[in-house]
Amino acid sequence: MLLNLVRLFSTFFKIGLFSIGGGYAILPMIKEQVVLAKHWLTSQDFTDIITISQMTPGPIAVNTSSFVGIRVAGIPGAVVATVGCVISGFTISILLYRFFQKKSDSSYMSAVLDGLKASSSGLVLSAAFSILLLTLFGTDEHVVLSSFQLPAAILFGTAVLLLRKFKKPPVFVIVFTGIVGLLIY
Amino acid sequence: MNKDILKQYAWLFRVNLIVSAFTFGGGYVVVPMLKKHFVTNRHVLSEKELFDIAAIAQSSPGAIAINLSALTGYRIARLKGAVISCIAAILPPLILLSIISAGYQAFRSSHIVSAVLLGMQAGAAALIVDYITDMCRIILKKKSLFLTLMVPAAFLSNLVFHINAMLILILCSVLCLFKVWLHKKRRCQTCS
Numbered sequence: 242m243l244l245n246l247v248r249l250f251s252t253f254f255k256i257g258l259f260s261i262g263g264g265y266a267i268l269p270m271i272k273e274q275v276v277l278a279k280h281w282l283t284s285q286d287f288t289d290i291i292t293i294s295q296m297t298p299g300p301i302a303v304n305t306s307s308f309v310g311i312r313v314a315g316i317p318g319a320v321v322a323t324v325g326c327v328i329s330g331f332t333i334s335i336l337l338y339r340f341f342q343k344k345s346d347s348s349y350m351s352a353v354l355d356g357l358k359a360s361s362s363g364l365v366l367s368a369a370f371s372i373l374l375l376t377l378f379g380t381d382e383h384v385v386l387s388s389f390q391l392p393a394a395i396l397f398g399t400a401v402l403l404l405r406k407f408k409k410p411p412v413f414v415i416v417f418t419g420i421v422g423l424l425i426y
Numbered sequence: 427m428n429k430d431i432l433k434q435y436a437w438l439f440r441v442n443l444i445v446s447a448f449t450f451g452g453g454y455v456v457v458p459m460l461k462k463h464f465v466t467n468r469h470v471l472s473e474k475e476l477f478d479i480a481a482i483a484q485s486s487p488g489a490i491a492i493n494l495s496a497l498t499g500y501r502i503a504r505l506k507g508a509v510i511s512c513i514a515a516i517l518p519p520l521i522l523l524s525i526i527s528a529g530y531q532a533f534r535s536s537h538i539v540s541a542v543l544l545g546m547q548a549g550a551a552a553l554i555v556d557y558i559t560d561m562c563r564i565i566l567k568k569k570s571l572f573l574t575l576m577v578p579a580a581f582l583s584n585l586v587f588h589i590n591a592m593l594i595l596i597l598c599s600v601l602c603l604f605k606v607w608l609h610k611k612r613r614c615q616t617c618s
Contacts, residue, residue, distance in 0.1 A: 257487060257488045257489075258487050258488075259487065293523075293526060297519065297522055297523065298446060298447050298448060298449045298518055298519055298522070299446065299449065299491070299518060299519025299520075299522070299523070300489030300490070300491050300492060300519070301489075302488070302489050303489055303492065303516060303519045303520070303523075304519050307519060307520045307522075307523035307524055307527070308524075308526070308527045311523075311524045311527045311528075312527060316524065319520060319523075319524050320520070323516055323520050324516075326488070326489075327488055327489065327492045327512065327516060329487055329488055330486050330487050330488020330489060330492055330493045330496075331488070331492065331496045331508070331512055333486045333487060333488075334482055334483055334486035334488070334493040334496060334497055335496060335497065335500050335505075335508060337482050337485065337486055338479065338482050338497055338500065338501075341478070341482065348606050348610075349603055349606055349607075352599075352602040352603055352606040353602060353603055354478060354481060355568070355570075355573055355602055356573075356576070356598040356599040356600075356601060356602030356603070357481040357482070357484070357485055357595055357598065357599055358477060358478070358480075358481045358565070359565055359573045359574075359576035359577055359580070359598060360576055360577075360579075360580040360594050360595050360597075360598035360599075361480065361481045361484045361485070361580075361595065362558070362561050362562065362565060362577045362580070363576065363577045363578065363579065363580025363581040363582075363583075363584065363594070364484070364580055364581070364584055364591050364594065364595075365457075365554065365557070365558060365561070366558055366577065366580075366581040367580070367584040367585040368554070369551065369554040369555060369558055370581070370585055371585070372547065372550060372551045372554060373551045373555070375547065376547045376548050376551045393544075393547075393548050396545060396548040396549075397548040397551055397552055400548055400549045400551075400552030400553075401552045401555060401556065403552075404552055404553065404556045405556055405559075410462055411448070411455075411458055411459045411462055411553050412444060412448050412459070414549045414552060414553065415448045415546055415549045415550065415553075416448075417549065418545045418546050418547075418548050418549030418552075419542045419543070419545050419546040419549070420542075420545070421545050422541050422542050422543070422544050422545015422546060422547075422548070423538065423541045423542045423545065425541075425545070426540075426541035426544050426545065
């Protein structure tokens with residue numbers, strides 16, 4: 242039991258530490274550790290987790306750690322694996338933040354921060370583009386015009402309007418689109 | 427302990443719990459959610475501060491959403507705030523995935539679940555578009571062609587050329603460093 246917990250922690254610590262950039266770039270890393278090295282999941286299980294992660298809140302690394310942790314060592318396993326997964330990001334991001342705060346008067350530091358902001362905007366844009374394609378065409382690769390989903394497009398337009406014009410809170414918009422989804426699909 | 431501080435901790439916990447429970451479609455949706463709570467409603471952060479925090483969260487390892495929660499918590503109530511926010515952000519996926527892990531065959535094949543989630547996807551897309559509009563406005567305000575061009579450059583290299591996100595972040599920071607260095611060097615030559 243204790244050995245399992247230690248293994249869970251060290252494996253997900255590694256995954257957390259090396260999953261830089263976030264999103265789906267870290268999937269190969271998780272697969273290599275959890276499926277190929279430790280045999281905690283089958284390949285099919287792993288594909289299912291990706292699907293589930295797209296439909297449930299939370300980052301995919303955290304979702305995988307909870308899912309695997311509870312299978313390997315019950316609730317303590319889920320907690321240990323999840324903590325292992327987030328601890329490095331937690332520590333390093335706070336250290337980075339303090340570093341930037343202290344050096345914020347240096348023109349070099351603000352230049353780095355400017356570069357990070359501009360490029361991260363581009364990355365967010367890229368993520369947004371994928372989600373938008375997924376919403377409007379049902380896929381984010383091999384997009385064909387005939388698969389355009391008019392209801393989804395109208396729902397998306399309404400959501401943008403609710404946010405920008407009527408200044409509705411994000412949670413309201415998410416719940417609203419969820420309810421409409423239930424009614425139209 | 428001061429009552430106001432306890433109240434602040436409770437507020438941090440509640441906000442992060444709500445935000446985390448409604449984060450569908452990746453860590454980026456968290457930023458507009460946090461903006462609503464921290465910038466628009468409570469004014470405890472400026473938009474620029476949140477923007478700085480988002481850039482740092484993305485440049486650190488680990489899940490962006492968790493790093494974002496930890497950093498906003500840290501900014502408002504130091505280390506205790508960071509720990510509280512982080513725990514609140516982890517709880518919803520931890521509990522939900524533990525339940526799903528027990529009976530995920532039934533969950534996967536449910537039509538109701540997939541219909542609701544398909545609808546929410548459109549909402550998540552709208553949230554991100556809303557956020558990007560604000561973000562691009564801040565960058566345009568700087569009136570630097572160099573920074574403005576960096577946005578579409580990062581966008582294309584990630585989406586079309588599938589270049590690793592971390593590589594893009596590092597490359598852009600180095601470019602900015604180089605630009606400042608060049609600028610300073612030139613100024614020194616003219617003054618001497």
